[in-house]
Amino acid sequence: MDSDEDERTLLPLSQRPEWSDVTPVPQNDGPNPVVPIAYSEEFAEVMGYFRAVYLADERSLRALHLTTEAIQFNAGNYTVWQFRRLILEALNADLHEELEFVEQLASKNSKNYQLWHHRRWVAEKLGTEAASRELEFTKNIFVNDAKNYHAWSHRQWVLQNLGGWEDELAYCNELLEDDIFNNSAWNQRYFVITRHPGLGGIEATIDSELDYTIKSILIKPENESPWRYLRGLHKNNVQSFVTNPKISTLCLNVLTSKANPVFALSLLLDLISKGFEPNQDLKNAIEVVVPESNSQDSDISVTICTVLEIIDQMRVNYWRWRKKNLHPQVAEGVANLHIH
């Protein structure tokens, strides 16, 4: 923008010569309007002129600049964004400049649905050439908020529609190094290994992912995300989940350390319910989690539930329910027994 334009945009619209032909349209304030207008006069004026061009369907350059001002006052007004898109199309505007516009607004409006949708609309029009810039854009958002849901949604859309998968798993590693608790990054990991066209799916990556996950768990055993990720890796391979010694060793390591044992215990519970038989070391480790309690039972999974009822009191009802439903297959089998 050159300085003449800057000068003009500082003037109230009613004093700008290029707007002299337009009469602004006031806001209809809906039920129970209050007469005194206390909000910013500038904003009110911009919106009045916006309503005028919107109602006249004027898709001009000056209307585009007006939407810029209106959006800067209130980036939530979706009707302004939508009209802006109509203008951009009518003017066949340079959409690279539009990306610039969104970037300027993004830091203060990073959770604004309209901004993100607009960005996607622009990126879609630009196509695959926009891929790296879009990935960069979301990265910049993640610097300040690594869990921004809109940014993740946009990033996933970019990868699937414009490409750029090559460094995605490495990027997840980076984010998790910054904050191993970042659930969005764990989710993105799963997204990558299941959808990256060149990786070969879970089957091809499961061994390295398992090692990575185990390492992460040992760093912070109270971290919910990698435990869930571990389960997710074995979603279609329960046998491997139950028989892999690395997993039971992991649980043993966590239980014998001073760390929060809740997730290790619940994982063991799931494993046992699928046929896993814990060895004596594991049983001993389980029984000393709450040594002063009377938690021991001949059925180790009952013991685990009792322990969890004590150490995860917030969810005591959940653990009591687990205890009651420990062996559905057994219960079913007994029910189906025919006594001769």
Place this chain on the structure above:
Amino acid sequence: MGELAAEQHARYILKVEKKKDDIESVLMEHLRINGVYWGLTTLDMLGKLSAVDQETVISWVMSCQHETGGFGGNEGHDPHVLYTLSAIQILALFNKIEILDIEKVSNYVTTLQNEDGSFSGDKWGETDTRFSYVAICSLALLKQLDKINVEKAVKYIISCKNLDGGFGCTPGAESHAGQIFCCIGALAITGCLHYVDKDLLGWWLCERQVKSGGLNGRPEKLPDVCYSWWVLSSLIIIDRVRWIDKEKLVKFILECQDKENGGISDRPDDAVDVFHTYFGVAGLSLLEYPGVKAIDPAYALPVDVINRIFLN
């Protein structure tokens, strides 16, 4: 244990309804119809809906309708399915759904369904499971659910199910309590809850409860009163609400009140707003707090309103 400052909250909402001039109201004018739905539903739950002038509200709601049949967030705004649902819900509160041209409104919603079963929010094409819920809830309240391809709609929602049992905004997106509510609500309304792994999801949802007793929306995030709705209603719909500590949640919500000026905030000591006031009261309703009318967890309207619509 604290108490619900019901009188103050009702007064706060009525005050906000009247104020159009402060910068907050002006910045929210494009979604005013959402605000009116939150405010009125809260008043109804507190037994104070009659304090509002029904005629004025209804005529203003109708002025938000666009020629396509959809409703905008306020007069002069483009139509969108989010605001269309709010319009229908507001009319439902006043038992005035019949003033709508049902065919016109349902046609608008129906046109938003995409080939893959998903829904866009409006003609601009943004797709999100939020819109699946909003479209399905709208049509169900109008008794026009058969106008869309329900099977495809459900299939799309299920495709957004994640390995933790939760749902995101699109396939592969992170599980988020708000999106989960939308998916579970939609599946409940369409009678398709059997596709949900209730035990797995129930556990994920009850893990949202943190030390303070409040609920967060994703692992390792801060609690927020609005999750008292999204997590709680989901748990109730899948019949696993026993798995959270209800007392602690009630305590958390009550701590988020401004007992003097009324209103509820996202977490204790923050500024209040109508959005969180609604979700706080709705959460307390689901927790059967005395003096608060029951709310339907899937339709997000008082149970007596829903009964009036469906058990006529």
